[in-house]
Amino acid sequence: MRNLVAEQVADFLKRFPPFSSLSYGELTSIASQSKIIYLEKNQVLFKGGDATHSDFYVVKDGAIGLSLTSDAEEMLVDKCDEGDILGLRPFFARNDYLLTARAREEALVYAVPIGAFQPFVSENKAVLNFLLQSFASQTRNPYDKINTGKLIAENTIYNEQAADIQYFQPIRYTKNPITANPDDLVKFIAKTMSNSAVGSVIIQEDQMPVGIITDWDLRTKIATGLLPIDAAAKEVMTSPVITVPENISVAEAQMMMMRHNVTHLCVTRDGTDNAPVSGIISEHDVVAAQSNTPGVLLKQSRRAVNGKDLKHVREKLTELIQNSIDKNIPVSYITNIVAEINIAIIRRAIELAVEKTGTTPPARFSWMNVGSQGRREQLLLTDQNNALIFEDVAPENHEQVKTYFTELAELVNDMLEKVGYQYSANKIVASNPKWCKSLTDWLKQYNEWIKNPAEKEIENNAIFFDFDFVYGVPEIEDALKENIRTGTKGNKKFFAYLAADTLRNPPPLGFFRQFLVENDGEHKDNFNIKNRALEPLTDAARLLALSHNITEITNTYQRFKKLAETEEKHAALYEECAEAYNLLMRFRTEEGLINNNDGKYLDLNMLSKSDKVKLKNSFQPIADIQDIIKNRFSLTYLK
Amino acid sequence: MLDWITGGNIPQFWKNYSALFDAEEKAGAEKRYVVFDLETSGTDVKEDVIHSIGALGITGNAIAINDFFETQIKTDLNNEGYNAKLHLSAEKVVEAEAIIRFLKFAGDAILVSHNSNLDIEMLNQALKRLELGRLKNSFMDINVLYQKWKELPEDYHATTDEMCDALKISKGDRHTASGNAYRNALIFLKLKKKLGINL
Structure with a gap:
C-alpha cells in the first residue's frame, strides 16, 4: 500500500539538508517510520535534563526555540524554523538533553526515529557532517556574554582571558x-x-x-x-x-x-x-x-621607533582579531582590547611626531579620536577620523601655534596612514585646519552644531559627538564635555535633528521579512550591514545617550548598557540592542577579515541558514528602538 | 439474519472486532484515535456507495505516519471519469473486503471524521449489506470540535478549507480519501490540543 502521508513528508524533507542527499525511496522509508507532532505555543518538546528521546525532530511549520536554563533563567540559544533539525543530542552524546526545546509559535514537527536514520549517518559522510555542524551551532550560545561560542555541549566553561588564547595553542x-x-x-x-x-x-x-x-x-x-x-x-x-x-x-x-x-x-x-x-x-x-598577545602588542607599540614598527603592531593586531573571532571570544572583549592597542599606536604616533618637530609643543593640547575610533569600536582597519584641540593662547600667537599643531597633526595623520588607517573621504582629520582649533574655537564650533542644527550637516557632525581623548590634558576634555552637556540639555531642536538623522537609514528587512539588498552597483545583491543595521544602532545609542546627558561613554555597546541602567522601563530592549550590536559587529568583522576590506557588505549567499536567522533576529531591536525614537523626539520640528 | 442472533456463523473478524469492546478499559492507557475520510458516490446513505476509505491513527499528540490506511473499492458506479480525476492506479477490493480491512485497522479506536454522522451511516449501511451489526466505536466529529473551539452555533457547518485556514494548515492534496484524512488528522490534532482533550 502506498502511503500518501509518508510521500508528502518525504517531499518536504527532500528540500532540506541532510535529507536532500538521500534517495526518494530512503526518504519515504524514513518518513513512514516517523510521527507528526503538534505543539502549541510555549509547549515544551523536550527539556534540558530530560532523558533523550528515541527521535530527533524536523520543524515542518512554526518555530521552536532552543534555550539553556541557568539560574532559573531561560536563555534563547537558537531558533529553528521550517526545515531545521533539532534534538540531535542522542546521535552524539549518551547523556540527557542539555537544552530545552519550546515552541515559540504553534508548530508541527516530524519526529524521526534515530534508529531509522542512524544507518544513513554512518554510511553518508555528508549527512554526518551536516548533523555535527547543526549540533555544534545549536549548542553555541550567541547571547552568553562570557562564554560566547563555547560548545556548551562540552560543558567546559573556560574563563580564560582573551590574552591567554595563544598560550594554549600548539607551538x-x-x-x-x-x-x-x-x-x-x-x-x-x-x-x-x-x-x-x-x-x-x-x-x-x-x-x-x-x-x-x-x-x-x-x-x-x-x-x-x-x-x-x-x-x-x-x-x-x-x-x-x-x-x-x-x-x-x-x-x-x-x-x-x-x-x-x-x-x-x-x-x-x-x-x-x-x-x-x-x-x-x-x-x-x-x-x-606569544608575540601577538595584547600585552606584547601594547609593549611593542610603546617601544616603536617609527611608523614601520607601528604598522607591524597593527598587522599583528589583525591576526589577534582574526584569532579571537575564530575562537568566538565575545565581541565586547575583542573591541576593548583592540581599542586599547589602537590607542597605544596613536599615542605613540603622536609622541614620535612631537619628537620629529624637534621642539616642545607651544601649548598644551588634546588629541581626540572621533567616529568609530572615538567610539572605540574599530575592529577592522577602516579610516581615521580625529581632531586636535589646543589650549587658548594669546591672540598674537594664535596663528603661529595653530600652524605648529596642524603641521604636527599632519605628521601624525601621515604616520597613521602608513600604519593602515586611511584618510576618511570627508577628511575629518586633525591636520585639516578646520579640525585643528583652540579650545574656544572648538566650544564655538560645538555650540554652533547644537544651537543651529542643519539637516545636511548633522549627518557629518554627529560623529564629533562620538569622541575619545587619547592624548593630552584632562582639562580640555572636561571643558568640552561640560559644554556639550549644558548645550544639549533639554534642547528639543537639536535632538529632533539628530533623531531625524537616526531614522534616515534604510530598514534592513522588507515587508516579507526578506533582506533588503543593494539593487545595483558593485555590491548588487549584497546586504549593507553598516548602513542598514550597525549605523541605526550607533545613531540611536548616541541620540539616546546624549538626551540623557551621558557624555562619559561613547561606545555603542556601553551606551546601551548605560541606557539600560538609566531607563529601567526599556532596559530589556536596550540590552537586546547591545547584544544585537555585538552580533552584527561580529558578522561585519568576519566578512571584513575574509575579504580584507571594511566588511560593509555581507554576501548573503555565504551565510548559513542559522546565521541568517540570527541576523534577522538582531533586526527586531532596531525596529523597536526606532519606534521609541519616533515617539519620543519632536520630529515635527523639522516641518 | 437469524444466524447472527443465535450466535452461529458469525465471521471471525467480527468476533475479534466485537471482543475489543468487551475488554475492561485499561486505566491510563493512551487512547488511539482514527481519523478517516470516505469518498462516496453521493450523500444518500441508502443509494450511494463508498469508493475509497483513507485513515490515519493518532496516539497522544502525534500522528504515526505508518499508522496509515487506504483502500479503493470496486463498485458498479466507478466510472472512467472518476478514476481519471483521481489518477488512481491502486489495487481495488470489493466492499466487504474493504470493510473488513478497515475494522481491523480501526480496532477499538475512537473514530473521528468531518461530519461523522454521514460517514458513520455509510459504514453502517455497508455493514448492513454484510448482514452485520452497527459500528461499536465511539465517534467524534471535528465539525463539532471546531464549533466548540470557535464558540460557533451548533448548526454552523465549517468546510474543511475554513478549518484549515483558521488552524493554519496547508490544504495539500484534496481529492483523495487519504489526503482528506490527513488534513482532518492535522485539524483534529490541533483542535484536540486546543480543547484540552487529553485522552
Whole structure:
C-alpha cells in the first residue's frame, strides 16, 4: 500500500539538508517510520535534563526555540524554523538533553526515529557532517556574554582571558632540524650552525636523540678552553636531551624549559628519547608564539621607533582579531582590547611626531579620536577620523601655534596612514585646519552644531559627538564635555535633528521579512550591514545617550548598557540592542577579515541558514528602538 | 439474519472486532484515535456507495505516519471519469473486503471524521449489506470540535478549507480519501490540543 502521508513528508524533507542527499525511496522509508507532532505555543518538546528521546525532530511549520536554563533563567540559544533539525543530542552524546526545546509559535514537527536514520549517518559522510555542524551551532550560545561560542555541549566553561588564547595553542617549531652524529667534530658542527643561522644541533644516533649542542655548550665548553675545538660531539653535547611530544602547547613548552632550565626542547614522535627526532623548539619559538598577545602588542607599540614598527603592531593586531573571532571570544572583549592597542599606536604616533618637530609643543593640547575610533569600536582597519584641540593662547600667537599643531597633526595623520588607517573621504582629520582649533574655537564650533542644527550637516557632525581623548590634558576634555552637556540639555531642536538623522537609514528587512539588498552597483545583491543595521544602532545609542546627558561613554555597546541602567522601563530592549550590536559587529568583522576590506557588505549567499536567522533576529531591536525614537523626539520640528 | 442472533456463523473478524469492546478499559492507557475520510458516490446513505476509505491513527499528540490506511473499492458506479480525476492506479477490493480491512485497522479506536454522522451511516449501511451489526466505536466529529473551539452555533457547518485556514494548515492534496484524512488528522490534532482533550 502506498502511503500518501509518508510521500508528502518525504517531499518536504527532500528540500532540506541532510535529507536532500538521500534517495526518494530512503526518504519515504524514513518518513513512514516517523510521527507528526503538534505543539502549541510555549509547549515544551523536550527539556534540558530530560532523558533523550528515541527521535530527533524536523520543524515542518512554526518555530521552536532552543534555550539553556541557568539560574532559573531561560536563555534563547537558537531558533529553528521550517526545515531545521533539532534534538540531535542522542546521535552524539549518551547523556540527557542539555537544552530545552519550546515552541515559540504553534508548530508541527516530524519526529524521526534515530534508529531509522542512524544507518544513513554512518554510511553518508555528508549527512554526518551536516548533523555535527547543526549540533555544534545549536549548542553555541550567541547571547552568553562570557562564554560566547563555547560548545556548551562540552560543558567546559573556560574563563580564560582573551590574552591567554595563544598560550594554549600548539607551538610552532622547526621541523626536520639539523642533526649531527656523536662522532662528528664540534668544529664542523659549529660551522654548520653558523652557516644555517641556528642556535642548536641535535645529536642523534640511529635517528634517536642522544644529546644537543647549543650556543651555550660552545660558549662554556669550547670557548673557555675546557675542551679542544676538535673534540667529538659526544664529549661536548648536553645529555640527555629534553624530549617532548608533537603538538605541545606554548605554555607546556615554556614550563618544560623552565623546569629543566634549558633553552631547547627536542620534539620526538612520542615524546620520549626512544623515538625518532621530528623537530626542535627553541626559547625563541616560545616568545614568538606569544608575540601577538595584547600585552606584547601594547609593549611593542610603546617601544616603536617609527611608523614601520607601528604598522607591524597593527598587522599583528589583525591576526589577534582574526584569532579571537575564530575562537568566538565575545565581541565586547575583542573591541576593548583592540581599542586599547589602537590607542597605544596613536599615542605613540603622536609622541614620535612631537619628537620629529624637534621642539616642545607651544601649548598644551588634546588629541581626540572621533567616529568609530572615538567610539572605540574599530575592529577592522577602516579610516581615521580625529581632531586636535589646543589650549587658548594669546591672540598674537594664535596663528603661529595653530600652524605648529596642524603641521604636527599632519605628521601624525601621515604616520597613521602608513600604519593602515586611511584618510576618511570627508577628511575629518586633525591636520585639516578646520579640525585643528583652540579650545574656544572648538566650544564655538560645538555650540554652533547644537544651537543651529542643519539637516545636511548633522549627518557629518554627529560623529564629533562620538569622541575619545587619547592624548593630552584632562582639562580640555572636561571643558568640552561640560559644554556639550549644558548645550544639549533639554534642547528639543537639536535632538529632533539628530533623531531625524537616526531614522534616515534604510530598514534592513522588507515587508516579507526578506533582506533588503543593494539593487545595483558593485555590491548588487549584497546586504549593507553598516548602513542598514550597525549605523541605526550607533545613531540611536548616541541620540539616546546624549538626551540623557551621558557624555562619559561613547561606545555603542556601553551606551546601551548605560541606557539600560538609566531607563529601567526599556532596559530589556536596550540590552537586546547591545547584544544585537555585538552580533552584527561580529558578522561585519568576519566578512571584513575574509575579504580584507571594511566588511560593509555581507554576501548573503555565504551565510548559513542559522546565521541568517540570527541576523534577522538582531533586526527586531532596531525596529523597536526606532519606534521609541519616533515617539519620543519632536520630529515635527523639522516641518 | 437469524444466524447472527443465535450466535452461529458469525465471521471471525467480527468476533475479534466485537471482543475489543468487551475488554475492561485499561486505566491510563493512551487512547488511539482514527481519523478517516470516505469518498462516496453521493450523500444518500441508502443509494450511494463508498469508493475509497483513507485513515490515519493518532496516539497522544502525534500522528504515526505508518499508522496509515487506504483502500479503493470496486463498485458498479466507478466510472472512467472518476478514476481519471483521481489518477488512481491502486489495487481495488470489493466492499466487504474493504470493510473488513478497515475494522481491523480501526480496532477499538475512537473514530473521528468531518461530519461523522454521514460517514458513520455509510459504514453502517455497508455493514448492513454484510448482514452485520452497527459500528461499536465511539465517534467524534471535528465539525463539532471546531464549533466548540470557535464558540460557533451548533448548526454552523465549517468546510474543511475554513478549518484549515483558521488552524493554519496547508490544504495539500484534496481529492483523495487519504489526503482528506490527513488534513482532518492535522485539524483534529490541533483542535484536540486546543480543547484540552487529553485522552
